[in-house]
Every structure is written in structure tokens, then in C-alpha cells.
Amino acid sequence: MSDNILKLRTEHNPVNDPDPGTVPDPENATAEKPKKMVVVDLGNGSEVLHMPRFISYQDSWNYFDYLDKNIPWTRPTIRVFARLHVQPRDTCYIASEGLTQLVYSGHQPHAYSWNEFPPLKDILDLVHRVLPGSNFNSLLLNRYKGGNDYVGWHADDEKLYGPTPEIASVSFGCERDFLLKKKPSKSAQVKSATGNEGEPPRKRSKKLNNSDQHAFLLKHGSLLVMRGYTQRDWLHSVPKRVKAESVRINLTFRRII
Numbered sequence: 001m002s003d004n005i006l007k008l009r010t011e012h013n014p015v016n017d018p019d020p021g022t023v024p025d026p027e028n029a030t031a032e033k034p035k036k037m038v039v040v041d042l043g044n045g046s047e048v049l050h051m052p053r054f055i056s057y058q059d060s061w062n063y064f065d066y067l068d069k070n071i072p073w074t075r076p077t078i079r080v081f082a083r084l085h086v087q088p089r090d091t092c093y094i095a096s097e098g099l100t101q102l103v104y105s106g107h108q109p110h111a112y113s114w115n116e117f118p119p120l121k122d123i124l125d126l127v128h129r130v131l132p133g134s135n136f137n138s139l140l141l142n143r144y145k146g147g148n149d150y151v152g153w154h155a156d157d158e159k160l161y162g163p164t165p166e167i168a169s170v171s172f173g174c175e176r177d178f179l180l181k182k183k184p185s186k187s188a189q190v191k192s193a194t195g196n197e198g199e200p201p202r203k204r205s206k207k208l209n210n211s212d213q214h215a216f217l218l219k220h221g222s223l224l225v226m227r228g229y230t231q232r233d234w235l236h237s238v239p240k241r242v243k244a245e246s247v248r249i250n251l252t253f254r255r256i257i
């Protein structure tokens, strides 16, 4: 692919990407519009940022096409609760040199270099610009080929990311729901295991307050950031959706410390 195709702009495109919520500035029609960022305080030092229009519509499709065709996607076999499963989505892993190797669910993905996929470095730059102080050095890519592909409830709480990892997630293509739910507290887990409050543990563990669950629709070109203690205290998932027929590509930037 030629570099020109991927000379991507970050500014707003009024034709492809109308944004009725932002009033144009008649004094300076070319001024870059501030992008909307929603901050959700999850409590106890956990936080989510959501920027639905992070990358413009057309640039996002250019990235989607590049990644769909050029990333060496695989569907590895992973271990979940001592059982082997084919991971229910395609993945690939990129990391800077000299870092601790990532191992998750008994699987050690091959680490490709950023230099092999220059557009990923451009997206990384865009992410660094909206998140001052961030310095990501690895990236897990996911490709969901349709509504049957998913990621189950988990936290990205591997030791190599440290106690308060910041994870920046960029989505292209089919929009999918991204769910967060609070992990049961340690004391609730003990009670639930012993069943000492008269209810079956399964039933009780499903009771969540509204503030203990959140849903975000991750649109084409959006950015979602989890930070603080989100990985310690919360689980997240992208569930199956029968109606999601087309492909979604997701990039999760992380920092290995």
C-alpha cells in the first residue's frame, strides 16, 4: 500500500462525519474542532474515557482496510479454566523490542515489530496526542468477523502492565457493545462461596447495582480508555450479538513496565 493512501487527517470531515452537537465557528471555519470526550468515574480510582469520534469516518475506513488485509491474523488455542479453546476472534500482537513477553491464557503470542506496520505507528501517535503523558509500547489487535465472535468477561490485569494500567482501545468497522461490570468484592466472594446468606451463590452473584455495570457502544473510529484501578476492580467484555453481521477491528494499546 502506498504511503499516500494512508496520509490520514485527524480533523473533522463535515461531509462524511456530520456532528450536529458542535456549532461551527464562523470566524475561523478551518479551526480544528475540539472532539467530545466523555469521562466516566467508576469510583475508587477507576475511570473510563470515551471519545466516539476520535478518528474521522474516512480515515477509519482506510485504516480498517489496511489492517484487514495486512495484519497476519491468527486464531490461537488458549486455555480457559484448564480447558483448551480456539479463541473466538482473530488476534495479532505488536511490541517494542526488549520487553517482557506477554503470556495470557497459557498462550504466548509472537511479538511483531511496529516497523512492519507503519499505519499502526500513526494511530499510536494520534492516541499519544489525546492522552498526554501516555507512552504505550505494545498492542493487542482483535478482529471480530461477525456477531458470533466475542471476548468474554476478563480483566487485563497481567503483572507486566503494573497495578494501574492505562489501556487505550480504538475501534473500526462494525459497532459492538462494550460492557463493564464490577468484580464481586472479596468479602462478597467469600459469602457467595459459602452460601451463608441463604441464597444460591450463582443467583446472588448476578445482582449488580446500576452503578456496578456500564455499557458503551464502540463505533467506527472511536476511542475508549480504561485507567486507574479499572483492571483490578472491574471486568469487561464484548458479547456475542446476533445482529452484528460485519467485521470489527479493535486495537488495544498497553504499556509494559
Ligand SMILES: O=C(O)CCC(=O)C(=O)O
Residues within 6 Å of the ligand: 140, 142, 151, 156, 169, 178, 218, 236, 238, 250, 252
Ligand atoms: O474488542 C474490544 O473492544 C476489547 C478487547 C479486549 O478487551 C482485549 O483485547 O483485551
Ligand SMILES: [Fe+2]
Residues within 6 Å of the ligand: 154, 155, 156, 236
Ligand atoms: Fe481486555
